Amino acid sequence: MTLRKRHIGLLIYFGVLLLPIYWMLNMSLRTNADILGGFAFVPTDPTLDNYLKIFTDPSWYSGYINSIIYVSINTVISLSVALPAAYAFSRYRFFGDKHMFFWLLTNRMAPPAVFLLPFFQLYSTFGLIDTHIAVAISHCLFNVPLAVWILEGFMSGVPREIDEMAYMDGYSFPRFFGTIFVPLIRSGIGVTAFFCFMFSWVELLLARTLTTTDAKPIAATMTRTVSATGLDWGLLAAAGVLTIVPGALVIWFVRNHMAKGFALGRV
Amino acid sequence: MDKWQDNRAWFMVLPVFAIVAISAIIPLMTVVNYSVQDIFGPGQRVFVGTEWFKEVLTNSRLHDAFIRQLIFSTLVLVIEIPLGVLVALALPKRGWGVPVSLVLLALPLLIPWNVIGTIWIIFTRPDIGLFGAAINGLGISFDHTANPLDAWVTVMLMEVWHWTPLVVLLAYAGLRAIPEAYFQAARIDGASAWATFRYIQLPKMRGVLTIAVLLRFMDSFLIYAEPFVLTGGGPGNATTFLSIHLVKMAVGQFDLGPAAAFSLIYFLIVLLFSWLFYQALQNVGTGDKGGGR
Numbered sequence: 001m002t003l004r005k006r007h008i009g010l011l012i013y014f015g016v017l018l019l020p021i022y023w024m025l026n027m028s029l030r031t032n033a034d035i036l037g038g039f040a041f042v043p044t045d046p047t048l049d050n051y052l053k054i055f056t057d058p059s060w061y062s063g064y065i066n067s068i069i070y071v072s073i074n075t076v077i078s079l080s081v082a083l084p085a086a087y088a089f090s091r092y093r094f095f096g097d098k099h100m101f102f103w104l105l106t107n108r109m110a111p112p113a114v115f116l117l118p119f120f121q122l123y124s125t126f127g128l129i130d131t132h133i134a135v136a137i138s139h140c141l142f143n144v145p146l147a148v149w150i151l152e153g154f155m156s157g158v159p160r161e162i163d164e165m166a167y168m169d170g171y172s173f174p175r176f177f178g179t180i181f182v183p184l185i186r187s188g189i190g191v192t193a194f195f196c197f198m199f200s201w202v203e204l205l206l207a208r209t210l211t212t213t214d215a216k217p218i219a220a221t222m223t224r225t226v227s228a229t230g231l232d233w234g235l236l237a238a239a240g241v242l243t244i245v246p247g248a249l250v251i252w253f254v255r256n257h258m259a260k261g262f263a264l265g266r267v
Numbered sequence: 268m269d270k271w272q273d274n275r276a277w278f279m280v281l282p283v284f285a286i287v288a289i290s291a292i293i294p295l296m297t298v299v300n301y302s303v304q305d306i307f308g309p310g311q312r313v314f315v316g317t318e319w320f321k322e323v324l325t326n327s328r329l330h331d332a333f334i335r336q337l338i339f340s341t342l343v344l345v346i347e348i349p350l351g352v353l354v355a356l357a358l359p360k361r362g363w364g365v366p367v368s369l370v371l372l373a374l375p376l377l378i379p380w381n382v383i384g385t386i387w388i389i390f391t392r393p394d395i396g397l398f399g400a401a402i403n404g405l406g407i408s409f410d411h412t413a414n415p416l417d418a419w420v421t422v423m424l425m426e427v428w429h430w431t432p433l434v435v436l437l438a439y440a441g442l443r444a445i446p447e448a449y450f451q452a453a454r455i456d457g458a459s460a461w462a463t464f465r466y467i468q469l470p471k472m473r474g475v476l477t478i479a480v481l482l483r484f485m486d487s488f489l490i491y492a493e494p495f496v497l498t499g500g501g502p503g504n505a506t507t508f509l510s511i512h513l514v515k516m517a518v519g520q521f522d523l524g525p526a527a528a529f530s531l532i533y534f535l536i537v538l539l540f541s542w543l544f545y546q547a548l549q550n551v552g553t554g555d556k557g558g559g560r
Contacts, residue, residue, distance in 0.1 A: 006357045013354055014371055020390040020428065021374065023397045027389055035395055081286055084279035092276035100280060102545070105481075107291045109537040111489045113513045114530035117301075117523070118294030141290040144283055149478075194373075202379045204492050205514075219379040237389060240382045247377025248370070255366045 021244070027237035035233045050238035060239065063218030066132065067201065068246060070215065073136035075196040078143040079189065086151035087177070091160065101152075104145035112205045115141065120209055130212045138210060139200045146199065147192050154188025155181075190254045197250050218243055301527035319528035329529065331504065332512045336488060339422075339508060343487040346427055348480060351434025352472070356464070358439055369439075372432040384496025387425045411498060415505035418498045422506050425493055430486070434479045441475035442468060477548040481541055488537050509533055 027035055029046040054060040088094070089101055119138055120129070128134040158181070166176040182189070208220040222239050302319055304312045323329060358368050378386070393399040393410050402409040411421040445468065453463045491510035494500065500507035500515075507515075513533065517526035 010354070010357045013357075014368075017371065017375065017428065017432070019397065020386050023390050024386050027395070039395070039400060041397070077286070081282040085283040088276035088279035091270060093270045093272045094274045094276040094280075097276075100284075102542075104283070104287065106538055106541070107287055108482075109485050109489075109541055110291070110295070110534050111491075111510050111513060111530065111537075113489075113491060113510045113517065114298060114534060115290075115294045116514075117517060118297035119290075121297065122293060137286070138290055140286050144287055148283060153474075198373075198377055201377065204379055204381050217379075219381050222381065222385070233389065233395060236385060240378075240385050243379050243382050244374065244377060248374065251370050251373045251377065255370055 024237045024240050027233055028241045030234055032232050032234045050234045051242070053235060054238055054242060060218075060221060063216055063221035064242065064246075066211070066215045067207075067217040067219070070132040070135040070139070070207070070217070071197055071200045073132060074139045074143060074200040075193055077136060078140055078147045078196045079193060081140075082144055082147035082151055082192070083182070083189075084177075086148050086155055087181070089148065089152045090155035091163065101148075104148055107145050108142045110141075112142075112203070116205065116209050119206065123210055129210060130214045130216075132215045134210045135207045135215060135217070136200075138206045139203060141206075142203075143196045143199055147196055150192045150195060151185070151188055154185045154191075158184050194250060194254045198247065201247055298527045298530050301523050302531055303524075303528075305524055315524065319524045320532070323525055323529045323532060328504070329512065332507055332509050335505075335507070336509045339426075339490070340484060340487045342423060343426055343430070344480060344483060346423075347431045347434050347483055348476070350427070351431050351479065352438045352476075354431070354435045355438035355442055356468070358435070360443075369436070372435055375429050375432055378429075380492035381496045383425065383429050384493045387421060387428075387493075387497050391421050391424075413502055415502055418502055418506050422494050422497060425497060426487065426490070429493065430483060434483065437475045437479040438472055441472035445471045473548065477545065480544055480548060484544060485537060485541060488540070 026041075026043055028050055029043045029048070030040075031047060031049060034043075034045065089097060115138075123129050123134045123138075162180065162184070163176070166180055171180070204217070204219045207217040211217065211220065218239070222236065222243075303314060303316055305315045305318075359365055375383070388396075390396045391399045391409075391411055393403050399409060399411075408414075409417050411418045449467050449471075450463065453467055458466070489510055490508055491514065494506050494508060495511055495514075498506045500511045513526060513529055516522045516529065
């Protein structure tokens with residue numbers, strides 16, 4: 001009986017979770033006139049025009065490419081600097097380690113709005129405005145601390161006897177780290193990569209401020225085009241649906257790592 | 268087990284330190300610099316000391332935004348944490364349901380924040396939105412663009428919809444880490460579901476819940492894009508949270524000095540609260556990590 005109640009509760013929760021997304025999908029398959037003309041739970045006359053427009057207009061689809069480029073760069077940078085640091089935090093005591101660890105997390109506490117102007121000036125100085133790398137580096141502000149934090153958790157779950165044994169067997173640190181340790185925390189790296197991807201993909205304020213045209217993220221493209229053409233709800237919804245696709249693909253690929261990571265209880 | 272003592276570990280932390288320093292310390296110094304000067308234009312600036320801080324601390328519109336922000340973040344924590352734990356408890360533990368649930372749960376988290384706002388505009392508008400039309404169809408007049416209470420309800424719904432899955436994912440991870448033997452022991456002792464939760468599951472989730480509370484507190488306190496897109500901070504100033512106010516000041520009115528001073532105070536508030544939460548949660552109960560420092 002309790003089992004059944006639990007399932008009904010879950011079904012309701014997932015229903016509520018998916019309803020707004022379904023509604024956007026529904027809108028994206030209708031023309032603007034159709035949307036404003038009448039209310040329909042299921043599109044009566046579905047059309048792919050909105051999607052066609054996005055895929056054929058470079059000012060639309062380049063936004064997706066830009067976002068994917070800087071998000072990927074950010075994920076790679078975050079992981080490669082966070083891996084050794086997380087190892088240090090999980091294995092060693094050193095001068096100021098605890099303070100350093102908490103300080104890292106404090107960087108997530110600064111309102112991104114605070115950094116808008118200084119970032120703009122900093123990156124202007126180096127001529128990096130409107131480049132993918134500028135956005136990627138600025139997103140390290142919140143992704144690197146998070147990556148360190150998550151990876152440290154996973155690494156602490158690996159017994160230190162493994163390290164000791166490898167060193168006794170004459171492994172050098174880089175060789176041990178690359179061939180033994182990293183494969184052991186594969187799931188953790190998958191989960192971390194997912195979180196880095198996610199937070200970089202969804203961030204708008206910094207990405208929008210640091211770019212003008214060449215590296216403009218899709219999220220910013222949406223706000224611009226919408227305000228310029230009046231509100232085309234169908235097109236807006238189609239663009240919105242397409243912003244979910246890359247994330248959904250990524251999570252589909254890491255789902256097994258996620259499940260494994262979750263089984264270890266480390267996020 | 269004690270960690271190895273070795274200060275050379277600093278070399279491994281150095282890259283992280285360098286990259287976060289570039290993107291945090293240098294900009295923060297710029298903000299500090301602005302906060303004590305009056306800037307008229309390039310090269311024209313006057314040192315004004317703590318004037319901006321005084322102005323910001325006595326600004327009544329900021330006080331209102333701060334109170335709004337506090338209420339908002341409190342509601343977020345009070346609703347999302349228990350709901351997230353509840354859903355996590357109900358999730359399947361094995362089988363095909365696990366990956367499907369995880370993927371579905373992660374979906375809202377992967378949507379860019381301004382698109383979240385867009386989704387909820389489309390969803391709640393009285394004319395084209397499913398939710399808006401349904402509520403109005405029930406005879407309750409609902410319009411988040413005109414009525415402050417409706418705007419709050421919509422923003423809260425959006426926030427709970429958007430972020431509860433994060434709490435669920437974290438809590439679920441914590442639950443999965445509990446060895447099956449604990450539950451067998453509880454079953455043998457004839458423990459009720461509540462007792463199992465209270466004395467086994469809840470204490471074991473302390474670590475992940477700490478992260479969940481901290482993340483939810485920080486991010487809800489810094490919320491910007493979603494309510495900005497949904498309501499633009501209105502109607503009136505009803506949903507003008509601190510970040511929205513800050514961006515209005517810094518970008519809209521170009522009041523760099525006050526905006527910088529406000530930024531620093533804002534940052535310190537978040538820091539203080541997070542530290543308090545961190546300390547409190549570290550010392551609650553007796554966990555396997557030994558209760559903090």
